[in-house]
Amino acid sequence: MKKFIIDADTGSDDAVAILLALQDPQVDVLGITVVSGNVPLQQGIINTLSTIEATEQNIKVYAGAHKPLVRDYIEIHSLSDFTEHVKSLSPVSASAQSVHGIDGMGDIGITSKFSEYEEKNAIDFLVETINKNPDEITLVTLGPLTNIALALEKDPSISTKIKHCYVMGGTSDGTGNVSAAAEFNIWVDPEAAKRVFDSGLKITMVGWDNSYKYAMLKEDEIKKLRALNSKLADFSVDIQKVLINLTKEWYDFYGFDLPDPITMAIALDNSIIEESQDLHVIIDTRDGITRGQTIVDYFNVENKNKNTRVVTKSSNKKFMNMLMDLLS
Numbered sequence: 001m002k003k004f005i006i007d008a009d010t011g012s013d014d015a016v017a018i019l020l021a022l023q024d025p026q027v028d029v030l031g032i033t034v035v036s037g038n039v040p041l042q043q044g045i046i047n048t049l050s051t052i053e054a055t056e057q058n059i060k061v062y063a064g065a066h067k068p069l070v071r072d073y074i075e076i077h078s079l080s081d082f083t084e085h086v087k088s089l090s091p092v093s094a095s096a097q098s099v100h101g102i103d104g105m106g107d108i109g110i111t112s113k114f115s116e117y118e119e120k121n122a123i124d125f126l127v128e129t130i131n132k133n134p135d136e137i138t139l140v141t142l143g144p145l146t147n148i149a150l151a152l153e154k155d156p157s158i159s160t161k162i163k164h165c166y167v168m169g170g171t172s173d174g175t176g177n178v179s180a181a182a183e184f185n186i187w188v189d190p191e192a193a194k195r196v197f198d199s200g201l202k203i204t205m206v207g208w209d210n211s212y213k214y215a216m217l218k219e220d221e222i223k224k225l226r227a228l229n230s231k232l233a234d235f236s237v238d239i240q241k242v243l244i245n246l247t248k249e250w251y252d253f254y255g256f257d258l259p260d261p262i263t264m265a266i267a268l269d270n271s272i273i274e275e276s277q278d279l280h281v282i283i284d285t286r287d288g289i290t291r292g293q294t295i296v297d298y299f300n301v302e303n304k305n306k307n308t309r310v311v312t313k314s315s316n317k318k319f320m321n322m323l324m325d326l327l328s
């Protein structure tokens, strides 16, 4: 069995990624650590518990950071307010409730019977579990990197003990989804991202570009998921309600993209990667229009260490097959 730890800011696409890992018979999820990002921490915990509940499994959930390392974090519920906030170049970070719903799960009334999460906090869980299982843990991060940076601060030696870390964050092609330059997870906590990317951890970065290019579900794919007549497939589509409405309004088609699930899919099966390069990635922590940008040094002009395997192309077909298979 492959041992996984998932770190998530559970909103509607994190939930689908978590389902993929929990439904893969070759994977043992040792725990899920939660961080503020899409939604505030407590809501992220509820969403994680309700996602686990849908699988009828018993997976431990650990509460992590409720705000980024050095920045404040506020809730913003409407897209116009979020856009204004980003444009203002305020150093404060904000939730993505305008994209995933105020509850992060499409506002369709998801609740959880389970209310229990572990007493041990996420940082201690990460440090202890990684030390107990050197070179065995695959870490998949689906939210801002605050918890991982704090775990590295507590015990820097874990950077060499994690087998591999798959990061949903940044972009390989210069595009952004929060600003013209930055992807949400890195934008929320660029200081944490910098620490993690500079830590010596073996990182595969699955940027947002992989999501809009290779993990965009449109009417056909959604119909195929619905045709599975499966509780998990229906749950995965239902919770995208707010994102579906937003996609229709902005891009004029029915669908949604799945950044966290394609990252998880790659962690479960590396053959989904069609092209990647080992490169140096710089995180821009400065406030301003490029805050949170992942600057990819394709020509190694800075002559620095290749700290990241950057995924530049993935297989949409293999991703879709995995989604259909594991959610059926």
Ligand code: BDR
Pocket (backbone or CB within 6 Å): 011, 013, 014, 038, 096, 099, 142, 143, 168, 177, 183, 184, 185, 208, 259, 260
């Ligand atoms: C990332 O930000 C969040 O909105 C998603 O859950 C994903 O982790 C995409 O930029």
Ligand code: CA
Pocket (backbone or CB within 6 Å): 008, 009, 010, 011, 013, 014, 038, 142, 143, 260
């Ligand atoms: Ca996420």
